[in-house]
Amino acid sequence: MTEVTTSLWSEHQRAHTSLKSPLYTSITIQNEIVFNDFFNPFVEKQIKAQREGASALTFFKLTKDFLSMIGEGHFLNCKVASRMFDDKELMKRLQEAKYDLLLTDPAIAVGLLLARYLNLPVVLNVRWITSGEGHFAIAPSPLSYIPISGSGFTDKMTFIQRIKNMLFKSIIMFQQNFVVGPIYDAMCTKFFKDGCDIISLFQEADIWLMRSDFVFDFPRPTMPNVVYMGGFQCKPAQPLPADLEEFVQGAGEHGVVVMSLGAFVNALPADMTDQIADVFAKLPQKVIWRHLGKPPSTLGNNTLLVNWMPQKDLLGHPQTRAFVAHGGTNGIQEAIYHGTPVLGIPLFFDQYDNLLRLQERGAAKILELAKVNGPSFEQALNQVLTQKSYRENIQRLSSLHRDQPIKPMDSALFWLEYVIRHRGASHLRTSANRMPWFSYHSVDVFLLLLAAGGSVLLTTGLLIRFFWRTCQDSKNKYKKH
Numbered sequence: 001m002t003e004v005t006t007s008l009w010s011e012h013q014r015a016h017t018s019l020k021s022p023l024y025t026s027i028t029i030q031n032e033i034v035f036n037d038f039f040n041p042f043v044e045k046q047i048k049a050q051r052e053g054a055s056a057l058t059f060f061k062l063t064k065d066f067l068s069m070i071g072e073g074h075f076l077n078c079k080v081a082s083r084m085f086d087d088k089e090l091m092k093r094l095q096e097a098k099y100d101l102l103l104t105d106p107a108i109a110v111g112l113l114l115a116r117y118l119n120l121p122v123v124l125n126v127r128w129i130t131s132g133e134g135h136f137a138i139a140p141s142p143l144s145y146i147p148i149s150g151s152g153f154t155d156k157m158t159f160i161q162r163i164k165n166m167l168f169k170s171i172i173m174f175q176q177n178f179v180v181g182p183i184y185d186a187m188c189t190k191f192f193k194d195g196c197d198i199i200s201l202f203q204e205a206d207i208w209l210m211r212s213d214f215v216f217d218f219p220r221p222t223m224p225n226v227v228y229m230g231g232f233q234c235k236p237a238q239p240l241p242a243d244l245e246e247f248v249q250g251a252g253e254h255g256v257v258v259m260s261l262g263a264f265v266n267a268l269p270a271d272m273t274d275q276i277a278d279v280f281a282k283l284p285q286k287v288i289w290r291h292l293g294k295p296p297s298t299l300g301n302n303t304l305l306v307n308w309m310p311q312k313d314l315l316g317h318p319q320t321r322a323f324v325a326h327g328g329t330n331g332i333q334e335a336i337y338h339g340t341p342v343l344g345i346p347l348f349f350d351q352y353d354n355l356l357r358l359q360e361r362g363a364a365k366i367l368e369l370a371k372v373n374g375p376s377f378e379q380a381l382n383q384v385l386t387q388k389s390y391r392e393n394i395q396r397l398s399s400l401h402r403d404q405p406i407k408p409m410d411s412a413l414f415w416l417e418y419v420i421r422h423r424g425a426s427h428l429r430t431s432a433n434r435m436p437w438f439s440y441h442s443v444d445v446f447l448l449l450l451a452a453g454g455s456v457l458l459t460t461g462l463l464i465r466f467f468w469r470t471c472q473d474s475k476n477k478y479k480k481h
Helices: 036-051 056-086 088-096 110-118 159-191 198-203 242-249 270-282 311-315 329-338 351-360 374-386 388-402 408-422 443-480
Strands: 007-009 101-104 122-126 207-210 226-228 256-260 286-290 303-306 320-325 342-344 364-366
Touching (some): 056 110, 088 110, 110 122, 110 159, 110 198, 122 408, 159 198, 207 408, 256 311, 270 374, 311 320, 311 329, 329 351, 329 388, 342 351, 342 374, 364 374, 364 388
Parallel strands (some): 122 207, 286 303, 342 364
Antiparallel strands (some): 007 101
C-alpha cells in the first residue's frame, strides 16, 4: 500500500478535518504496487555496475536502467492520481473544502495536476522536478558554467567538460520529452478539457521553496519567486539517549565517527562491509554505524551497529569527528549546519554532485564506490580525521549558513502565508516562460538586424557599382571624342 498525503493549507481546515489532529487530514489511496519493489533492485544494479568500473558501456547501461526506473515511478504515481480524480466523491469533498493553497514536491508532479484540478495557488517544496534540477525550468541556465546534475562537474569546466555537459543536458531533455512527459500528457488529456503540459505547470507555480542555498550550491541566475531554504530541517542537537551518550563519552579525547548511507541502502556488498569494518576496528575513535543486514565478520569492539540513529543529534555532538555518508541532501545540509567534516561514498542520483560541492570547498573528501577497499578507505578516513583543514572549512560553511537575517523555516512559512494572503504571487513570475524560444533568445531580432544590415550593405554595394560604371562609361566616351 502506498500512502499519498497532500498538504492543503486553509484557514478553514479545522472545520473540515475528521481526524484527531486539528492541523491536517490524511487521505490514503490504495495501491497494489509497492515502489520499493522495483527501486531496491535498481540500487543493487547501480552498486554492482559501479564496482565493475567506469566505461562507456556501463554509463549507457546505468542511464538506460535509470530512465526505465524513473518512467515506471512516474507511471505508478500517475496511476494513483488517476484513482483520486476518478473518485468523484473525494474530488467533490476537496473542492468543497475551499483550500487556500497546495504545497507539493514536484519531483513527482501529480500534486501540480491536483492543484490545477482544484484551481489553487501552488507552492513547491523543491529541489528536483521531473526533468532534473528545478532551476532549469524557470531561470537562465548557461551550460558554460552551470553543471547538469549527474555530470560530476563544478562551475569551472574545461572545454571538454562543457561538451560533456551539453550531452548530459540532451539526456535530461530526452527524459522529459520521451520518458516522463508523455505519462503526464496522458493525464492532462484525460482529465482536463483544455489540456496542459507539466513544464508549464512548473512555471506557473507561485513560489519555489528551494531546498538549497548558495553556501552549499554554486552561484547561478535565479528568479524573484525562488526562496532558498537550504537546511530548513536543521536544528540544534538534542541530548542523546542515555546508552548512546555513554558509548560516545567512552571514546574519550579521540571522539566518534558516524556512518550512514541513508534509508535506501539496506546493505553494501559483504566484502566491502568487511573491509570497512576492519578499518574501523583499527581506529582510536569509536564508531556508530547505521547498518542493516548481516554484521561484518571483522567488526571491532569499538564499533556499534544500529538500525536507526538520531543523526542530527550525533552530528551536532562535540565528540563527533567525522561523518561517513552517501551524500543525500538532508545529511549534507545537517553536516554543514553542525560543522562536521564528511567522507563521502556516493551511490546514485545527486549524491556525487552534493558531495562535490563540499569537496570543492575543502570540507569533504569523495571516495568513489568503485575504489572502496580497505587501504583506500583507511587513507581517506584518516585524511579527513587528521587534516585540520576539513574541519576548519566545514565550520566556516556552518558559520556562513547560520549568518542569516531570518531562519530558513521562518522564511518558508512567511512565503506560504504570503501566497495565502494574496491568493498567489503571479507578479513574481517571469513572462519569459510564455515566450517562444526564438523570441526568448532574440533570434528573430538578430535575423531582422542581419537582414537590415545586409540590405544596407547590398544597396551600398549596388550604388558604388552603379557610380563606378557610370564613371567608367563617361571616361570611355571622353576617350572616343
